[in-house]
Amino acid sequence: MSGLLAGRGLDRDGAVLIAQGLADGGVSDAQAAAFAMAVMFKGLDGPGRTALTLAMRGSGEVLRWDLPGPVVDKHSTGGVGDVVSLILAPVLAACGVYVPMISGRGLGHTGGTLDKLESIPGYRVDLEEAEFRRIVRDVGCAIVAASGKLAPADRRLYAIRDEAACVASIDLITASILSKKLAAGLDALVLDVKSGSGAFIGEEDQAEALAQSLVSTANAAGGRTSALITDMDQPLARAAGNGLEVREAIACLRGEPSALREVTLALSAEALRLAGQDDVARRAANALDSGDAAEIFARMVAGQGGPVDLIDNVSTYLPDAPVIRPIPAPEGFVAETDVAALGHAVIGLGGGRIRAGQAIDHRVGLSDLRRLAEPVEGLLGMVHARTEEDADAAIAAVQSAFRIADTPPTLRPPIRNYIAPTKIEAHIPAASTGGSDIE
Ligand code: URA
Numbered sequence: 001m002s003g004l005l006a007g008r009g010l011d012r013d014g015a016v017l018i019a020q021g022l023a024d025g026g027v028s029d030a031q032a033a034a035f036a037m038a039v040m041f042k043g044l045d046g047p048g049r050t051a052l053t054l055a056m057r058g059s060g061e062v063l064r065w066d067l068p069g070p071v072v073d074k075h076s077t078g079g080v081g082d083v084v085s086l087i088l089a090p091v092l093a094a095c096g097v098y099v100p101m102i103s104g105r106g107l108g109h110t111g112g113t114l115d116k117l118e119s120i121p122g123y124r125v126d127l128e129e130a131e132f133r134r135i136v137r138d139v140g141c142a143i144v145a146a147s148g149k150l151a152p153a154d155r156r157l158y159a160i161r162d163e164a165a166c167v168a169s170i171d172l173i174t175a176s177i178l179s180k181k182l183a184a185g186l187d188a189l190v191l192d193v194k195s196g197s198g199a200f201i202g203e204e205d206q207a208e209a210l211a212q213s214l215v216s217t218a219n220a221a222g223g224r225t226s227a228l229i230t231d232m233d234q235p236l237a238r239a240a241g242n243g244l245e246v247r248e249a250i251a252c253l254r255g256e257p258s259a260l261r262e263v264t265l266a267l268s269a270e271a272l273r274l275a276g277q278d279d280v281a282r283r284a285a286n287a288l289d290s291g292d293a294a295e296i297f298a299r300m301v302a303g304q305g306g307p308v309d310l311i312d313n314v315s316t317y318l319p320d321a322p323v324i325r326p327i328p329a330p331e332g333f334v335a336e337t338d339v340a341a342l343g344h345a346v347i348g349l350g351g352g353r354i355r356a357g358q359a360i361d362h363r364v365g366l367s368d369l370r371r372l373a374e375p376v377e378g379l380l381g382m383v384h385a386r387t388e389e390d391a392d393a394a395i396a397a398v399q400s401a402f403r404i405a406d407t408p409p410t411l412r413p414p415i416r417n418y419i420a421p422t423k424i425e426a427h428i429p430a431a432s433t434g435g436s437d438i439e
Contacts, residue, residue: 010039010048012055019055022153029160036157036166044171049213050220052171056179057221059153063185065098067137070275072097074267075181076192077200077210078110080343081235081369084192084264085113085143086249087288090296091268093140094287097275100136101143102150102184106352106360109343110200111245114145115352119243119362121317123306135303140296142304151179168201174213178221188224188274190267191215195416196233198339204229208417215419224274228267229417234337234372236260241351241365243318244384250314253294259371259414261288266415274421321363321384323391327398329380334370335405342366345397349385361386366398373408 018035021027027035044052065071074088089099103125105112114125125145127135135142148155154176161167181189191214194200195207211227218225230236237248237260252261268284277283287293294311302308310317346352349364369381380402385391 009045010051012051015048015051015055016058019052019059019153022056022156023059032157032160033164033166036161036164036169036172039171040166040169046216046220049171049174049217052175053178053182053217053221056151056153056157056175057182059179060151060183061147061149062183063100063150065100065136065185067098070097070187071100071185072188072190072271072275073099073101073181073184073186074190074192074271075177077177077194077207078107079194079232079236080110080198080339080346081237081240081245081248081260082111082192082194082232083113083116083237083245083249083260084267086116086246086297087252087260087264087293088268088271089141089143090253090293090300091264091284091287092271093296094290094292095268095272095277095283097140097272097277098136099141100132100184101141102146102180103143104146108200109198109340109347109352111240111242111343111346111352113143115360115362116242116245116249117143117304119246119318120301120306120310123301124304127304135300139299139303141300143300144304146180150183154179170206170210170213173210174217178214178218178223182218182221182223186223188271189218190271190274191218191225191227191419192263192267193227193229194232195229196231196339197337198235198343199232202232204416208419211417211419216422219422224421226270226274226421227419228270228415229419230263230266231412231414231416232339233412235339235342235369236263238369238371238381239365239367240342240346240369241349241367241384242360242362244365244367247314247318250294250297250311253288253297253311255289255291263414270418319363321361321365321386323383323385323388325383325385325391325395327366327380327383327395328378329370329376329399329402330404331378332376332404332406333408334372334374334376334402335409336403337372338401341397341401342369345394345401348397349383349390349394364390366394370402373411376404
């Protein structure tokens with residue numbers, strides 16, 4: 001670590017020493033916190049970031065696939081109403097690529113794909129590796145939780161970063177996200193970096209810096225990767241809350257037009273382009289419109305333990321919350337939405353966690369949310385709650401999260417920017433000294 005603090009950067013041997021020590025306990029919590037802080041304040045250069053990413057990826061198992069098509073995935077930096085993964089994975093599978101998607105749980109005000117899928121009765125996210133491989137091969141996609149074997153260095157460093165207030169470092173975020181994704185043995189990865197009031201990193205320039213860092217590091221580490229920077233100034237779906245978002249994903253899989261469809265198709269087309277396909281926009285849209293993606297989603301759900309007839313019996317399997325009430329509003333147009341506040345309202349209803357491991361109620365949340373520039377017509381949306389008291393609190397929170405104006409605002413495009421794959425040769429200097437970089 002002295003090398004880092006002295007401005008000599010992080011070399012490959014130093015990165016391996018840290019990552020292996022995180023995984024096997026050879027690095028103490030204090031040393032790991034000091035390392036995270038040194039990275040946070042000194043920053044890493046491109047080769048240092050790549051070295052850390054590769055070393056963390058190599059701290060555990062790295063999956064290898066032997067499939068008759070490319071292996072591709074998407075990663076989103078997270079938002080509210082972001083249920084893209086449930087649609088994109090089957091769209092890509094319908095287009096002949098394989099998607100072994102390893103997803104996470106809700107973090108802060110943002111929802112998690114695994115929590116959404118667990119709204120479906122019987123759906124198992126913890127599969128044995130052989131079962132995961134079988135479903136990916138037979139169906140084309142599976143969405144599962146990370147096994148403890150993938151990038152164990154990240155799991156430990158992430159917990160330490162959280163305690164040491166070192167979460168918001170672009171270098172550490174880059175290595176954290178990519179070490180896990182690249183351990184899944186991907187040929188290509190498309191990144192959805194969110195920007196706006198509901199994003200993990202809200203400022204546009206910071207979102208762009210994160211996207212550039214992720215794209216250049218992933219390409220240098222050997223995975224063909226690009227990024228779209230997409231809008232999180234409003235929830236992507238009209239619903240926020242686990243089962244409610246699954247319902248909306250199923251509506252999209254059945255061909256319903258929406259902003260969710262538009263962003264999902266843009267990300268799907270980009271993933272197909274990275275996988276070497278042509279005519280990607282048409283192919284992705286056709287996967288939805290033909291019903292092929294819906295059929296693959298149904299097979300994936302059944303393969304992972306859910307009901308075989310989910311798509312045709314949504315209200316049976318995704319039951320309503322006990323209390324459903326409208327959220328009244330004054331007349332006007334939606335001028336601004338505090339998306340993080342909407343995410344916190346869902347947590348307040350019991351649909352998200354304040355502490356890791358908390359149980360969540362998959363029925364609760366918000367639906368029919370008005371989108372930016374839409375006339376309110378007296379209603380901001382619907383609240384789905386366990387009790388009248390919970391509903392009262394959520395209604396007040398949602399009312400404060402919307403700003404209503406007499407005229408509609410100028411809308412910004414849902415897709416803000418595109419960061420193309422970079423051709424960067426990995427140049428990771430070997431250690432300048434044979435000694436330990438941790439002191
Ligand atoms: N998601 C991750 O996996 N890691 C981070 O550091 C931040 C978001």
